[in-house]
Amino acid sequence: MNFKNIPDVKLGIVAVSRDCFPMELSAGRRQAVVKAYKEAYGDIYECPTTVESEVHMRKALAEVKEAGVNALVVYLGNFGPETAETLLAKEFGGPVMFVAAAEESGNNLIGGRGDAYCGMLNASYNLALRNIKAYIPEYPVGTYEEVAEMIKEFEPVATTLLGLQNLKIISFGPRPQDFLACNAPIKQLYNLGVEIEENSELDLFAAFNEHANDPRIPEVIADMEKELGEGNKMPGILPKLAQYELTLLDWMEAHKGSREYVVFANKCWPSFQTQFGFVPCYVNSRLVSRGIPVSCEVDIYGALSEYIGTCVSKDAVTLLDINNSVPRDMYEQEIKDKFNYTLKDTFMGFHCGNTPACKLSFKNMKNQMIMARSLEPNQEPNITRGTLEGDIIPGEITFFRLQSNADAELTAYVAEGEVLPVATRSFGSIGIFAIPEMGRFYRHVLIEGRYPHHGAVAFGHFGKAITNVFNYLGVKEVGFNQPKGMLYKTENPFK
The missing domain is CATH 3.40.50.10940 (Rossmann fold)
Structure with missing residues (x-):
């Protein structure tokens, strides 16, 4: 690309x-x-x-x-x-x-x-x-x-x-309630040479309303229809999504300032649905497919991590929750004896619908089920429409993140693995991931390092290049999935 x-x-x-x-x-x-x-x-x-x-x-x-x-x-x-x-x-x-x-x-x-x-x-x-x-x-x-x-x-x-050196992160916040894990001390951004422009969700809403009846909307809708194909299950929401896409792209051009490159970290729930009338996931997926990451839940360092993955891989990336374990019965039926992974090596990476269509095995425009439970239960979906659902394509991946922790220190992790060719049987943009020694890595890097639930995903093995970037940026210790026999500092040697 x-x-x-x-x-x-x-x-x-x-x-x-x-x-x-x-x-x-x-x-x-x-x-x-x-x-x-x-x-x-x-x-x-x-x-x-x-x-x-x-x-x-x-x-x-x-x-x-x-x-x-x-x-x-x-x-x-x-x-x-x-x-x-x-x-x-x-x-x-x-x-x-x-x-x-x-x-x-x-x-x-x-x-x-x-x-x-x-x-x-x-x-x-x-x-x-x-x-x-x-x-x-x-x-x-x-x-x-x-x-x-x-x-x-x-x-x-x-x-x-x-x-x-030429990046600006544009955010529309604040974070959703109880998402302090997406805390983002900005001092390290300036140390890295990255600029940030923080805005209110109300600024975004005003800009969106100014794009009502934009003459470019039909052209964007046609492009969305072409991309979705048979997966265009909720065509009625496309005009609002097209209006929102144009809003972000115009804001990007108008607010670049002295910088050449832009990424977004945007509010996406819960008041977003009630005021905008849709969920923004599909638009986020379309922008990241063009090299413009839009992170969910105002995750500023998530957007920064996605951009690093985009530069290294020169390909689309995604941002996922390190979300849930693979059920044992599913592991026994679909993974055991077929792939060289234990149950604890596997997990499911998920987000509502922000993964680009080019990285999904199939794609459907749907509504966001979790949002619908609280915002429009037991009724035909309306304001929760706008996600892109599908299983993530199987193949090699690199899971990583650069973070400024609560003490404003740069930390990072990198782990290589793969998405398995196993149906998820679930919803959202989702895949079954396998990373060697994931269970130990989860406990002694992700939990011990106080990392948030979001991780960036590059599609391929880019661990060496990403680690080189983190080292150059001055990250003192880059966590990785250490092999058996190589104990983490906090790991109990007595099993």
Whole structure:
């Protein structure tokens, strides 16, 4: 998918060289890395200036800026000049990766030895002295092909970091009663470089009413009808949903301000139904399919997490409640002996209807059953119409969240797993999820870490990239689903 709401990364590479090593060694190795990258992955700008001094640094900086580079690879083709190379990272102003060259041959360890393994230590130390953040791969010394692969792994991290630098979260609140779990201390948003605009639900209602009889409504309805197909079970609600979609999109454009990208964290119940006359889930699902996450229940950090997943995966994401256990009889009938998971490895992820149609095995426009119980019981649904129901498509997923906790500290978790190809027999946007050692992860990360019930879902295994993003952002400890035999700090060793 090609989203307008995430940045396009233009990679560039600059080789650096210490003055007591041959500059040609670093420059030649840079050329070989560029060749390997272009053959395997695509375009990258090769800066012609090799940086040996601060004067070279300024020249290289001008060249990469002129070329439109917004994510930079600093390549230690030999030991490298720690002052010039770290100043380059400081003055570049965007995401920077440091990586170093491995030696090529035992037959060339005199004139052809670069000592970049050693230089990488000095570079990392100098970056810390200058308080400069840089992306350093898991093992940052490699052959040309290995370095090319590391650069490719840097690309989704750079996409996310650029997106966060230019992101505004627009919220319409306040949170529903008893949803303090969606508490959102905003100080960490500013620390991350993210802007926030907080509005009242009444502001949204006023804007919605101003879009009554908008001439674009029929066109949006037609698009909804095409997407829903035979699942268009409640066509009478589409005009209001189309009016609401236009309201959000127009607000986004009018309120971007200095930012390029926008996500929403919106109130969606209980007074929403009685005043707007529908539930907004389907519209939320349509916007996230375009790379504009709209989180439920004014979950500001949920929206932020969804956006991170969108940037990393370049695909639609969703936000789900870590909702209910899989019944034992259902596990015995449908999962046991068919998949390598215990009952405690499984759970059901659910939300009312916000998952995009492209991520559902089937899709039906329905009403929200839970809301109807209290707002319009024992009658034909009216104000609770507007959810998109269906089982989530089976396949690999990454469940994750970035959160500012009650003490305004950044915390995060990441776990890889899958949605099983098992019918849920339930309602809403819902799937049966399986994550290895989920039961222990649930207790010792999610509960112990005081995380809210919402988790973001990316469709694929992106744990490495998302963890790299969280590490770059300064999250001190990223929780994950630890394997058997690897105890959590709070886990009782006596079983």
